[in-house]
Amino acid sequence: MAGQTKVLVVLFAMSLVAYILQINGVNGDPQVPCFFIFGDSLVDNGNNNPLLTEAKVNYKPYGIDFGGTPTGRFNNGRTQADILGQLLGFDDFIPPYTTARGNVILKGVNYASGAAGIRDETGYQLGDIIPLNEQLRNHQITVLRITxxxxxRTAAQKYLNKCLYYVGMGNNDYLNNYFLPQFYTTALIYTPQQYAQQLIDQYRKQITRLYNLGARKVAIFGVGVIGCIPYAISTFGTNGSACVDRFNEAAQIFNTMLISLVDELNSRYTYAKFIYVNSFGIGSGDPTSVGFTVLNVGCCPVNNIGQCIPFLTPCQNRTTYVFWDSFHPTEAVNLLTASRSYTAFLPSDTYPIDIKRLAQLQL
Structure with missing residues (x-):
């Protein structure tokens, strides 16, 4: 009976998101004219497909709940950015930079790249990656095209000032850099505190560059609960804890500095608004309380780098799994996290306001 109740809770939550999507879909124009996305595999929707890299998933069973078609999204269905786009009222998903052509870019572009990070070298043990600096260069090209x-130029700047910008970086700077000493020297050079400061110093320059390209409404997503993903637990062990504590402690050092950076940016740029999305807090807590029953194992059989083995059959009860593979959440989790990012469920979910209020701001 208790298990049935939990499933009903998560189904209710999903129904609520579906209702919000339906309401937004009948209200006419989107809440912002365009939506630009910078990030990693959590929101990559195909940019890595043409690259020479192991970090791409243009094969089944990826996309099994996205019309049965693998698009390059690193899960079974929609990403968090896909769902946020729907919550904002967009009829179509924001296209990846690699395929975005013509007037479609006026609605926004997704630049995200699996395994990418704030640092240029992050993720390169897997092959070609599009780091944040290159994503910003690609956005500069988009800005020129829109102009x-x-x-x-003035009209283009006014247009871009009204758009929403999603920036989610940092996860791979730990998972595919700092905690891989066999490939990178960062852990030998920096303490976790020093490394976080190095990341924040570079991030400040990158977000400032985005501001200079016209961004005025920017949602910056913190590093998630990286010590609790199946890859971390199975590879590094937990020493009796539920998760890999040193991973989560490093993430929280970075996130604390990121909140301070958001305050700094809001103080510096009066006619802009930057918000922090607490991915760590949203991803914490007891997943069983909202109906998830499989917590530490991915839904699909995985290969040596934690991605689904091509063409093998995944689990059937995907709405009860937290993870799709060894790194990435299922669409069911993305529905919940996107909803809490868009409309904060707890005061700690976003700071100082949520994405819905950010989109509605008149700057």
Whole structure:
């Protein structure tokens, strides 16, 4: 009976998100004219497909709940950014930079790349990656294209100022850099505190560059509960804890500094708004309380790098799994995290406001 109740809870939550999507879908225009996405595999929707890298998933069973078609999304269905786009009222998913052409870019572009990070070298043990600096260069090209379409630089800047910008980086700077001493020297050079400061110093420059390209409404997502993903637990062990504590402690050092950076940016740029999305807090707690029953194992059989083995059959009860593979959440989890990012369920979910209020701001 208790198990049935938990499943009903998660189904209710999903129904609530579906209701919000339906309401937004009938209200006409999206809440913002365009939505730009910078990030890693949590929101990559195909940018890594043409790259020479192991960090790409353009094969089944990825996409099994996305019309049965693998698109390059690193889960079974929609990413968090896909769902946020729907919550914002967009009829179509924001296209990946690799395929975005023509007027479609006026609605936004997704630049995210699996395994990418704040640091340029992050993730390169897997092959070619598009780090944040390169994602920003790609966005500069998009800005030039939009300026040409609108035939007026001032008009283009006013247009871009109204858009929403999703920035989610840092996870791989730990998982695919700092905690891989066999490939990277960062853990030998820096303490966790020093490394977080190095990341924040570089991040500040990158977000400032995004501001200079016209961004005025920016949602910055913190590092998640990286010590609790199946990869971390199975590879590094927990020494009796539920998760790999040193991973989570490092993430929290970074996140604390990131909140301070958000305050700094809001103080510096009066006619802009930056918010922090507490991915760590949203991802913490007891997943069984909202109906998830399989917590530390992915839904699909995985290979040596933690991705689904091509063409093997995944689990059937995907709405009860927290993880799709050894790194990435299922669509069911993305529905809940996107909803709490868009409309904060707890005051700690976002700071100082949530994405819904950010989108509605008149700056």
């Amino acid at each position: 040409a379409m609108l035939r007026n």
